[in-house]
Every structure is written in C-alpha cells, then in structure tokens.
Amino acid sequence: MKRRQFIRMAGLGAAGAATVASPAIAQSMPEIRWRLTSSFPKSLDTIYGATDLFAKAVAEATDNKFQIQVFAAGEIVPALQALDAASNGTVEMAQTAGYYYVGKDPTFAIGTSMPFGLNSRMQTAWLHSGGGAELFNDFLKNYNLIAFAAGNTGCQMGGWFRKEIKEVADLNGLKMRIGGIAGNVLAKIGVVPQQVGAGDIYASLEKGTVDAAEFVGPYDDEKLGFQKVAKYYYYPGFWDGGPTIHHMVNIAKWEQLPPAYKSLIKTASSMANEAMQARYDAFNPPAIKRLVAGGTQLRAFSPAILDASLKAANDLYAEIAAKNPNFKKLYDHMVAFRADQYAWWQVAEFSYDNYMIRSRPRG
Amino acid sequence: MKRRQFIRMAGLGAAGAATVASPAIAQSMPEIRWRLTSSFPKSLDTIYGATDLFAKAVAEATDNKFQIQVFAAGEIVPALQALDAASNGTVEMAQTAGYYYVGKDPTFAIGTSMPFGLNSRMQTAWLHSGGGAELFNDFLKNYNLIAFAAGNTGCQMGGWFRKEIKEVADLNGLKMRIGGIAGNVLAKIGVVPQQVGAGDIYASLEKGTVDAAEFVGPYDDEKLGFQKVAKYYYYPGFWDGGPTIHHMVNIAKWEQLPPAYKSLIKTASSMANEAMQARYDAFNPPAIKRLVAGGTQLRAFSPAILDASLKAANDLYAEIAAKNPNFKKLYDHMVAFRADQYAWWQVAEFSYDNYMIRSRPRG
Numbered sequence: 220m221k222r223r224q225f226i227r228m229a230g231l232g233a234a235g236a237a238t239v240a241s242p243a244i245a246q247s248m249p250e251i252r253w254r255l256t257s258s259f260p261k262s263l264d265t266i267y268g269a270t271d272l273f274a275k276a277v278a279e280a281t282d283n284k285f286q287i288q289v290f291a292a293g294e295i296v297p298a299l300q301a302l303d304a305a306s307n308g309t310v311e312m313a314q315t316a317g318y319y320y321v322g323k324d325p326t327f328a329i330g331t332s333m334p335f336g337l338n339s340r341m342q343t344a345w346l347h348s349g350g351g352a353e354l355f356n357d358f359l360k361n362y363n364l365i366a367f368a369a370g371n372t373g374c375q376m377g378g379w380f381r382k383e384i385k386e387v388a389d390l391n392g393l394k395m396r397i398g399g400i401a402g403n404v405l406a407k408i409g410v411v412p413q414q415v416g417a418g419d420i421y422a423s424l425e426k427g428t429v430d431a432a433e434f435v436g437p438y439d440d441e442k443l444g445f446q447k448v449a450k451y452y453y454y455p456g457f458w459d460g461g462p463t464i465h466h467m468v469n470i471a472k473w474e475q476l477p478p479a480y481k482s483l484i485k486t487a488s489s490m491a492n493e494a495m496q497a498r499y500d501a502f503n504p505p506a507i508k509r510l511v512a513g514g515t516q517l518r519a520f521s522p523a524i525l526d527a528s529l530k531a532a533n534d535l536y537a538e539i540a541a542k543n544p545n546f547k548k549l550y551d552h553m554v555a556f557r558a559d560q561y562a563w564w565q566v567a568e569f570s571y572d573n574y575m576i577r578s579r580p581r582g
Numbered sequence: 583m584k585r586r587q588f589i590r591m592a593g594l595g596a597a598g599a600a601t602v603a604s605p606a607i608a609q610s611m612p613e614i615r616w617r618l619t620s621s622f623p624k625s626l627d628t629i630y631g632a633t634d635l636f637a638k639a640v641a642e643a644t645d646n647k648f649q650i651q652v653f654a655a656g657e658i659v660p661a662l663q664a665l666d667a668a669s670n671g672t673v674e675m676a677q678t679a680g681y682y683y684v685g686k687d688p689t690f691a692i693g694t695s696m697p698f699g700l701n702s703r704m705q706t707a708w709l710h711s712g713g714g715a716e717l718f719n720d721f722l723k724n725y726n727l728i729a730f731a732a733g734n735t736g737c738q739m740g741g742w743f744r745k746e747i748k749e750v751a752d753l754n755g756l757k758m759r760i761g762g763i764a765g766n767v768l769a770k771i772g773v774v775p776q777q778v779g780a781g782d783i784y785a786s787l788e789k790g791t792v793d794a795a796e797f798v799g800p801y802d803d804e805k806l807g808f809q810k811v812a813k814y815y816y817y818p819g820f821w822d823g824g825p826t827i828h829h830m831v832n833i834a835k836w837e838q839l840p841p842a843y844k845s846l847i848k849t850a851s852s853m854a855n856e857a858m859q860a861r862y863d864a865f866n867p868p869a870i871k872r873l874v875a876g877g878t879q880l881r882a883f884s885p886a887i888l889d890a891s892l893k894a895a896n897d898l899y900a901e902i903a904a905k906n907p908n909f910k911k912l913y914d915h916m917v918a919f920r921a922d923q924y925a926w927w928q929v930a931e932f933s934y935d936n937y938m939i940r941s942r943p944r945g
Contacts, residue, residue, distance in 0.1 A: 223691060247645045273787065279841065280644075280842050280845050335941075338934060339703070344859075345864070348865070373930070376933045454930045455929075455931075456930065456939065460934050490849045492856055493855055493856045494711075497703075498705070500923070501711035504925060504926040507929065508922065552871070561938050562867060563800070565872050566818075568818075569932075569935055569936075570882060571818035574818070574888050575920075576928045578888075
C-alpha cells in the first residue's frame, strides 16, 4: 500500500468510527438543562440542601451534560405553586411536599405524611418496597406528574406554644399556625388553624396573632428564633411522623429523557432521601440541647390530647374516604401496611431504643 | 471552492471534531469493568440484592460503560475474605461488613455496629453527617480501602434458642452461634460462642451442636428454616442495633476512576443504603406474622440479661481502648454522638412510636 493511500484509509477509518460512535453518544448522553423549583428557601439547608446535593450528583455523574438548576421558593413561582409549575411544564420538576396540595385532593397527603401515619423508615419502606410509590404515581398521573421520594425530616415537633396545654379544653379557640389535614384534625378538637408563611411565624407569635405555631424540629426552628417568643415546645408532631419530600417530574419531560438520565434521577433522588434524614438526625440533637440550655420548656402532649386527636383524625379520614375513592384506595393500603409495621416495630426496634434510652445515664 | 476540495475539508472537519471530542469522552466516560466480591449469598435478596441494585444503577447511568459485576460469596473468594480481596486488589471492591474483621482490628466493628451502639438511622447519620465516615476511612487507609455505606438491616433479632433463657445464669455454658465483638461480650457472661457458617446453622441447631444461633431477622431467618428447629425467638439483637453494610473500594483503583464514576459510586451506594433498609422494613413484618402463626415463641431478653451484657460490653470496650488508640478514637466519637442521639430520639421519635404502638388496637 502506498503511503498516501494508507493515510486516506486510516482517515476513513477514524471518520467511520466517529460516525458510528457519535450519534450513540449524542442520543444517550445529550446536553440537557432542566429547571427545578423548590417549595423551600435556601436557608433550610437540610431540606433545600438535599435537592442541591441531588442536582450536584446528577451533574457530576454526567460530566455536566445533564444540569438541573435548583431555584428556591419564590424565584420562579411561590412555594406552594411548585407542583403546578411542574404539572403544567413551566419547569421540568419540583421539590415539594404532596400534603401542601390537599386543597386539590386530600390524597396528595398520603404520599407525604398523615396525622398518626407512618414513621420515617416506614414511609420510605411503604413507598420503596410496599407498593406505595406505585399507588401514589398512579394518582399523580392525573396531574401529569411522576414522583420520587427525595427526603424525610423524621418525626417533627408539635410546635411552640405561648402557654401550657394540659387538657383538650386548653386547645379550645387556640389560634395555631398549622396547615393541611393536620389543621383539619386539630380544628375538630377546638384549634383555630391559621395560615402563616414561614417568614411571618416569628412576628405572629411575638405579637400574639397566633398562640402557637408548628414548623419542623429543633434545627430548623432554632434558626427562625421561635424560642425567643414562645416558651413551651411540645412533642411529638403526631401529624408529621415521617413526612417524605418528593421530587415531582413533569411526565412529558420525563418521557423525553434517555434511559441513563431517568435512572440517574431515581438513583440521585434516593441519595437525597438518605441525605436529608441523615442531616436532620445529625443536626437536631445539638440544637435541642442548645434550646433546652436556653430555657425552652419541653412538654409532651398529654395522652388525652393524643387520644382526642387520633379519634378526630380517624373520623376525618372516614368522612373523606366516603366521598373520595382515590383517597380511600391509598389510605386503606397505608393503614394495612402501618398495622403490620408497628406490630413488628415494637419487637426489635422499639425494645432496643427503649433499653438504650433507659440505660443512657449508665453510659 | 471546488467540490473535491470542499469534501476533503468537510472530511477534515469531521475528523478534527472527532479528534477533539473523542479523547474528552474517552477520559470522562471510559469503558471500565470492575469486579465486586460480596460476603453474602445471592439467596439474601435483601443484602445481596441491594448491591445488585447498585451495580445496575451504575451501569444504567453510564449506558453500560461502567460495569461492576457482582460475585456472591465463594465465587471469587470466601465470604470473610472479601475485604482482603479488595485490599490487595484481587477485585476492585467488596460488599462486606467491617465487623467481620475484628480479628485484624476491633476498630473495624465501629463502622458497622457495636453491641449497644447506634440504631439504623443514627448509624447512617453518624457516618453521613456526624464525622463517622471520615474517621472510618482514615482508619481504612491502613488497608488501602475507602468505604461507602451501602445498606443497613435495622435492629436485628437476638436469635433462636432451643430453651427459654430467663436469668443470666441460663446463659452459662450455652453454646451459641455468634461471632465478633458480640461473641466476646456474651462470653463474659457465660456464653460459649461458636463459629458456624450460615449454611450450617440449621443442622447445628437441629443436632444440638449449638443451643442457640443468631442470624439476622424474621425475613432472612425464616428462609433458612430456623423456626423448625428452635422454638424461642429472642429480641432485641442488642449487638446489631443498626449494622451498616459497606462498599469497600481499593484506593488505588478508586483513584484511577474519572470524577463522574467516583461521584456515581457514592450516589448509587447511598441508594443501596436506602434500598436495603426499605426492603427489610417492608419484608420483615409479614415474615414475623408467619413465624408467630406457625408457633414461634417471641421472648424479650430480660432486663437483667441486658444489664449484664451492657456491663460486659462497656468493660470490653475499656479493655480494648486501653491498648488500641484507633479503637479509642472512633469509639469515643461514636459514644459522644450516641449520647446526644438518644437524648433527642426519646423526645419526638420514641414518643411517637410509643403512642402508635399503644394505640394500635384502636386503629
């Protein structure tokens, strides 16, 4: 072969290889930019931070070919319009909590958390391996959405109260910042639920516009300074036993993704689900120590208040289920799962925690 | 421009583009095949299955460019040589539990689980956001390894006993299949620990070669049929409050990976960490129902046995810490973390679970 001929054939070979390889690469790993709108502010480094980690992981694993830009609440749409923005395609996806949208349909809450629902590990197990995600996503098709669990706060606190609450009667007429189904449950036993944005809770408590307010737990609450304007910090937040934050993706946008990116969104959402819970679990203990050292009075809700709230919740669920087949379907499934969960939980987990709590002073 | 000249230049352009683009692609997303050896058999779909999901996720997100082939225990090396195989580069990585290697150094156990250590969420929080992973990985450098949490079983059961164990004295001379530090702890209060491979536990219990055996929990134990040869099923497995299974990667192989693949291994290990716990949480409840329906007798370890075991554990830890600075460093860190964890855990989480367990019969 002449040298000139060799060079031309080698060139052809290289060009041929490029022609075969390039389209495959272009199809499977295209350059894509998405926008994600969050229901949360950047200041919540636990919640917002988990989705930041998610977006970072997606970008890293694709050498920045798939970039998801995360916008805080209010940057594109307000906090409680995140789901709509993903649903109507304004953005490709949202980080939000289903239970913010019970005004559309109370079924949304079951994907997140229900008063007296599952704890954090159980909610994850139900969604992941208990059939919960399939049911929730069937429901979300009505809103052009597919959702992936992407964080959990763990059991929250019952909130900040300016006065002690001992009897159910003490709740009568009490103006409390609490929303969604939890507000509906407490309304049945006398509470007057108030809608107050996170940024306005402090001023409302200070002025006495509200008598009580629930937010999240020690780490987040301390940052907003509630300990300065309310003395009593009640537990547990029985309406938030283990709320799941979801990534909700517009289905049409989802279907346009190559399989590699779909897989990566699932995997990185799972990572966020772990990260958010781990951060809360690591950051809450020092925060509650600081709060108690600063004078915050911890109080448990009395058994009478818990019992009255449980009855109110069960009454409410029966009323909703009677007229909403979607709700009934998901609720019945979750309740059956919960019964088995707590039957098992009390054996190993609870008895272990119980012993560890009792023996703590002995080191 | 003449047609011939144009074609040549276009060809050059394409070749040029390929020349520029290909090396970049080759560097960032090269074709890589790794082998992962597991300490677990395929039959444990919970544990082994989580790493299967991990490998699948890595392959999917890279369009099969990065393939990690998972080998069950014994296929490349025996179960308890998985760490050595990753350490010496026989394989690139392993799925294993640090506490299998306490013969090398008891410090290994702190990355997994210690008797009276952290529960599942706490262990994840310690490793993820509490400084635990950094300490564990500092230690693992001595073995050419870097580790990523990749699964947790939750609190395990205390195992199967052929006779009831009521007093500490009942443990005297009891031959029990239990290993590692847990075996050392129980030996201090009379148990005679036995090394028995998972596949031989059933026969050993049946023949009476051992009087008791611990394995994992209802879902895994039921598959091995222990309920047919031992009547009493004790709880909690206080030596396995929340053991973390790790992916352990040979550091030299790790350093050769492009950043995208490093990031993906971390992200997909987190996914496995979530998946294993979710599967155990979903699958254990039906299993314990079946076991109890079939005649298995559930028994709680008595407070006296727990107290004697706690004292034995603390004595053992003091002995090890006195002569092993690595152990002391990680142990002291974990113990400080644990104290804050349980101080907080008893507030919201435990009181919520407590109410949910108490109110269960009322629906």
